Amino acid sequence: MHEENRLSWNAATDAHNSHKGDQAAFFRNGGNKLHAEEKALLGDIDEGVDDYVATFSPAFTSAGVQQFRNPHRAHEFTWGIGEIVTALLQSGLALTSLQEYPYTQNFKPFAQMVHAEGHWHLPPDQPNLPLMFSITTQKPS
Template structure:
């Protein structure tokens, strides 16, 4: 998927909702003038690319919520985080990965 608007300031949109982060207001009304291109890569593809690059995987965490905008209908929000309703089976919505050289 491509977007001429580019990636917005999802950090500012999430504000205090980012896990483990301290938030300070910075640029106001940010507008990205560069187009963005998004791809759907499987978690296995990403981890394999990290390992094939001779990096050492140091952490991989999955989160049952997502910041910014909900990818599914009927999601509920709390403090900038979106998650599936309690009456639906839950699944990870995003992940974090760290690696070192």
């Protein structure tokens, strides 16, 4: 399973990186690809790049690989928020914030989702569920 995931991620990374132009110049010229939620967590920083560079920053991209289909099988896992928080606490970290968001960034996991204000939301007739979260911890002194 580990080897299949490694091969899958390597192939996807090559395809993803094929879209990136001159990253160093992009950041030297003040480029920033952080989402608002990331900026809120990280504070005032001057650089960053998200996983969707090719889609959301035409000035920073080239044509790259089109219609990528990964030839390798991948194994993905879903962990609940309780499992994540418990693992962080059991590792000795102190939870400092946990924020839930009723939308996703650049990801439409359900067909009925609607795009508004730069995010994917469930339609108004659906329950208001958290679809994304941010969490911060710190190592106790």
